[in-house]
Amino acid sequence: MARWGMVIDLDRCTACQACVVACQVENNVAPSNAGQAEAGRAISWLRLVPIQGERRGTRPDLQLIPLPCMHCSHPPCIKVCPVQATKIDHEGLVSQVYSRCIGCRYCTTACPYTVRHFNWKKPEWPAPMEETLSPDVSVRPRGVVEKCSFCHHRLQRAKDKAQAEGRPLKEGDYLPACAESCPAEAIVFGDLDDPRSAVVRLSQSPRAFKLLEELGTEPKVTYLSKGEWGGQV
């Protein structure tokens, strides 16, 4: 059974945020506006967060980290949900059951990565923008929590396709929208249980690290730190 994971190479990432928009378009995230953004209402399943590195003198060492859901192997968000509206499946994807969620926002407070989002209001697409809605992803109603799904509808699509072609799923069949879009090819996605996959090879790099690993969440997103000239490639 596959265990899906992601590697984000910060040495390649240029902080362009293509992944951010790709995710919003792919997953029917409603557009926001100035007032909503100001009030902290804007939803974005993937964001770039600045991590302050060591300062070189007075100069900032600005490191921007693309932050999707980590799809933790031990997700603190799942335990706390009173209605089992968020679950981890046998392929390691942490998913959200929108029709069940009561919107208590316990999971949002329990997730140490703050990657869960609440629908403060009814999402709106001013006509004719609703034409862009993807039929593969449900439109979330007001009052429920949502988050990065690792684009699991794409897994379903990839499986269907592979089955129709009478072959097993192979590396690269299932790519989330962010990984597909990234211009610097900084996001690599694949099966962590497949020893030949690129994600496994990359996560063994000495540059590999995980966010807030000390909390025991066992994230399935691995980062590769910035390299050194003449250093590890």
Add this chain to the structure above:
Amino acid sequence: MSLDRRHFVGIGLGAAAGSALGVPAGRLFSEILSSANNSVYPARGKEGHCLSVCSMCPGGCGLRVRKIGSRVVKLDGNPLHPVNAGRLCPKGQAGLQALYHPDRIPGPLRRVGARGSLASFEKVPWERALEEIGGKLKALRADGRPESLVLLRRNGTDLGTRLARRFAEAFGSPNDVSLDRGDEAAAIALQLGQGVRATPVYDLPSADYVLSLGGALLETWNSPVHTMRAYGAFRQARTGRRGKLVQVEPRLSGTGASADEWIAVRPGTEATFGFGIAAVLLAEGLYDKEFAVDRTIGLEDRREAGGAVRPGLRSVLEKHYGLEKVAAETGISVNVILRIAREFAAARRSLAVGSRLGPLLPGHLSEHLAAHTLNALVGNLDQPGGLLLSDDVPLAPWPALPAGPAAASGRRQPRLDSAGRGDFPLLASDPEQLAEAILAGAPYRAEALLILGADPLLTSAACDRFKAAIEKVPLVVSFATLPDDTSLHADWILPEAHFLERWDLLTTPPGIPYPAVSLSRPALEKPLRDARPAAEIFLDLSRRVGLESAFPWKDLPALLRSEMDGLFSARRGALMGTPFDEAWIRMMEGAGWWVPGYRSSDELWQKAQETGGWWDPFYDHGDWKRVVRTPSGRFEFRADVVAQLASARPDEASPAAEPARPPGSLRLLLFEPLSISGGTGAELPFLQGLLDPGEEERWETWAELHPESASAIGVKDRDWVRISSPRGSIDARARVGHRVVAGVVAIPVGLGKAEGGRWAKGIGSNPLRLVSGARDRASGLPDFGATTVRVARVSGPKRASSSERRA
């Protein structure tokens, strides 16, 4: 579900018991709660895909358009397209929001009221609009004044722009003015050294060391996705090698943040730093001597025929760019300069790149010249990992314009913008001068102004002058798809179809080493909101004006088809394909074989629509005749221009002696955040939502200040400040930090639109309103960095919302 509701109603009733509201609570509750649920948007129709090309910027990325029935639901990169290999930037990803923007121009509009408001326009049918405009243009021609037609346009190789330019030319107008001069400085530098006017291509993936003199390599550079892909490869794609990027700039840009080293020079001294490095290379003998002897000229002093000594680069650099002097001027220590110079010389394949590509840069010719000089010194011209030049695309040329005495004499008239003449012979377009000429009515009056894909009232360095100028022109036609600032002041708006609604053929985007032709077919059967492709509009107009002989095509596909035939007869290149195809074709072509993947012109046409187009991945390094076309046949170190630029430096006389300025008097430094670069992007909410990832800024204009500069005027982080220059003033939120050097204020351009739809209108402010009219002395491009502004604290605007973001 209904059970849920009933339960809830029960609870609700309990809690509402005794309430004074005498309403049938149960019904009200059901109604209220159902408002929480969305109507499901059904998937009508089957899934399908078609290929297109992104036109959100000049980058030319291939698109794979996902459709459900007649709707377009997602743009992905075309994986077979060599520019982007399936990748897209945020602008490209957000393209659908432009297509389905609720505020698109509903159809042809004619102004019936005062300028400056959309409410002053009324909708007219296309037929009538074109009849009226065509009639006026025809009259102009009949009157023998074809030169008084002005085309102000975007810079692009798209069909609409190409047909618009042909229209102007056939009409008899010399006034084909581009507002976008993003590549000018680099092209001029290349022309000076290599005698070729083209955008240089930097071979990042094969380079080991990149010294960027202020280039926005990882943001808006050339074709952004292509460059970012190349950067990814430069960093982590080669076994055992990882490139080093050194960024020289006064403000830590996104590129600077990704770089291995940020050299925070004083503003405007990037070129000084570059020439300083060149001086060290020469002084320490760290340059490619063989290349210098065999392929260049102008390095050493030369005795002219008359006996006068013509100084070479070496002596000019010695004279003007001594180490100490460079250090004092740039604010960078001698040690660092020496170290960078030695690293640059020691790296296997090092590459210097010039400044940002935009006209937003002060003194950029000097930076490009410095970069070009460095590249020649390490001999990387036309070498892997060096500076390359893209080959021409062998499209079948359009038929020559039919001879017509009226048109010919019109074309011989001087251009209104004086580009290519007078003070700035190197300039190809000069829109700021165009505004002045229109206002002056000299050398002749402008009678008609066609504005295609440009928004000078917002984006020009002379936006206020344009606002005045536009009123002097009797017929102003804007082709804006979305209402923009300029269209509000036009007489007509003929909405151009969105790029997903039109046929198109685009040639190699800037910065791509291989000739490429991208083919794009409409993803929607017919344009939304009664828009039309510009190419179609100009075909139509040509008939009404009597120019049909210059436009002999039945329709747009026929036009494209005839151009593509040239590719077939060129007997080179291949269909776009996978990396495997690419390697194969390259190998075969290297060995002298041609394996195109098509056998006839028809097949090429068909298959190009299925793969995205045609290209020729084979690059022939060291084809000197092609890449160096100077009279000497060698690369020319332009010591004369270097000397001229050096003595023009303001502080050449007294190095490091910055004139004493009162506190709060700072140098203006503009930048374009990727998501709203080139004047567009702010209209789309997804892009407004990510203006700058580092500063956490969204939906507002901010001004970056160094803590020193800020404390001198008592400004704290997140205070509101007013930035004023003799030209005007704007308000912005101060962000105080070490991202900028002291003495400057850095402000993003792209916001502050008077129109642009509900998400852009009235958001932020436009710093171009501040810039002085100064110009770069060598090139004539606007020099925004010469603007000195005053910054002072003001009380912020009232905010409707209750929360504010953390400092």
Add this chain to the structure above:
Amino acid sequence: MDKSDIGQEERLLRPIQETGRGFWIFAGTLLAIGAWGVFAWFNQLRRGLDVSGLNVPVYWGLYITNFVFFIGISHAGTLISAILRLAHAEWRRSITRAAEVITVLVLFFGMSCVILDLGRPDRVMNVLRHGNFTSPLLWDVCSVSLYLTASTIYLYLPLIPDIAILRDLIPGRRWLYGPLSLGWTGTPRQVHLLDKAISVMAIIVIPIAVSVHTVVSWVFAMTVQPMWHSTIFGPYFVVGAIFSGIGAILIAMAIIRKAYHLEDYLKPIHFNNLGLLLLVFSLLWFYFTFAEFLTTYYGGEPMHMTIFLSKTEGKFSPLFWTMFVTCFAIPFPLLANRRTRGTVWGCVVASVSVEVGMWLERFLIVVPSLSNPRLPLTAATYIPSWVEWSLFAAFIAIFMLLYAVFTKFFPIVSIWEIREGRESSVREVSERVESYLPGGAESAS
């Protein structure tokens, strides 16, 4: 039991028998505030939690603060009265009922706060349908419902004899008192059964009460969030709960005493004794707070310190130091001093101060940890919206209203217990005291 029996306690029935204009004004005002709250709530139902001041990452705010606060206050009644009952503290007799009513009402409001906070209140039944027992929120649902049931029974049982008195006294309200009195006639068997039941309930209710606030604390402590993930949160919350609970009783007593002229029943000694209890809890509160903050500070873990500092010297510091002053600096001297403690005003000032402080403490537990997420996101400042404040006000108003209405239907000081006190406890106490003394008879209890 005939009418003359209550002769001495007649004063206790007066609130039920006569209602002045003052009451109607009072009730009308409260009702208006409550109606305003209903309006605010409709607003929220229609527009969603968008009308709140909540945001990313401050997902919880006033509603959850109030939830913790109200549930805390609920410890007023049942727990205190049960402990006092079990301890045979004779002075309890005139205050137990007042305390127990607080518990039952306030629990209801505590639960309602959670409903208010839900994005989808219409789906609240999912908690039963898809309950996930690893969620502390579900533990809460269970323990609070259990507590609500137990304390309702515990309020009801000692009411029965009084209801019977009212049934006999006010024929016009027989429809109400008749069924509620369960045919109480005061036979020795009934008395014995009731005694037994009350004692059993008193014993049951204590662990439930303790568990309730422990579980509430676990809603926070079970997450790994900085300054939530703490082992002392259970007892810390329980102590805080009892602390605020005692304050609430004192305030209620003062108002009842004043409004219904029950100076004779609610004497300075009652205030003194409860004040002493409040003093003890103020010290306990200080101890826990000190222990919590010292360990955080000493450990100095950066994430915890960020929040620590945001409370002690950052943007929450005004609230933090107000909390310290109101929970400790004001009540401690007032209560430690015998002269102020023995007065009604002294206790009331201390209690009001404690309520303010404890509310701030709840707020300062919920909000700062959320305002400073581990990963630096665009963090926002949380300022509650008018809807949230209105609902807070309405809850307090409706609570007060229901409390007042209760006093109009049931004696707020237990008649039969007072009478029992008069009749038997003097003897009982002297026997008990004797049993403590050397040579005294063995006592059963």
